Amino acid sequence: MTIAKRLKAHLDGKGIPYETVSHPRTATASEAAEAAHIPGDKLAKSVAIHLEDGHVLAVVPSSHRVDLSTLQGILDRRLGLASETEVKEIFDDCDVGAAPPVGAAYGVPVVIDESLAGLDRVWFEGGDHRTLISVTGADFDKLMKDARHAEFGHRA
Template sequence: MTIANRLREFLDGAGVNYGEVAHSEAMTSAGSAHAAHVPGRQVAKPVVIHHETGYVLAVVPSTHRVELSTLQEILDRRLGLASEQEIAKLFDDCATGAVPPIGAAYGVPTYLDESLDKVEDLYFEAGDHRTLVHVSGEAFRALTKDARRARFSHAP
């Protein structure tokens, strides 16, 4: 597998330039950054969150953790981490744990940590455990133009 079909269709439809970066198998965003020799702060890590009426994608740098309590305040609802089964249904063309941070490609509302808006080059999971997508910061902002921006992460 390389880029997941729905993600590829979304990228192509958006008309942005992107590249594929192959790397050895990695099971986390931080691991992918290391395997691809990319700084972790440049890798966008999605976290699938559930609430009483659906799901949202919280996207942070791979070097950060989502502050769930802050995100709860922003959304004004109780939140929890989605299960692997829930994630597999939402991102059915992706390997477990290799979700891309482009929620619009999957109809999932997205919240983007505003620290990612300052990054010049970004990388993110392509839908498998061996490929990252590389885009410019400008292209990433275009791909996530409908995402709500806020500060809801911190470095451990």
């Protein structure tokens, strides 16, 4: 089990207690939720979004998809999915596709789907395809306190 160095430093620096949950290697957040036997609506999935002047991290439950049209309307900016190269540059200590939703650890603003607020417990990728991080919902809400909250996720 590994946790990305920047993520670990951020969680430790904020005093956020967490547990790691190992699971067999998976390719998607939905597969990770299934492999770890956790509800998909409580696993926060990160989607890197390219803007004309930077990036934003869109965070939705693993059971949902980001509605790019809705998100574009919310942000009132042209956007698209970030390229794999951009994701590698931003999340340089993570495997591609295993980026944590804690944008503050990487200097990336976050917009989070409302459905992830106020949960009892939340899981998210720890930086590889074999480790999830588990935190209380209250601690996840603290981690997301500077994120913009909106409704832009739709069940996949």
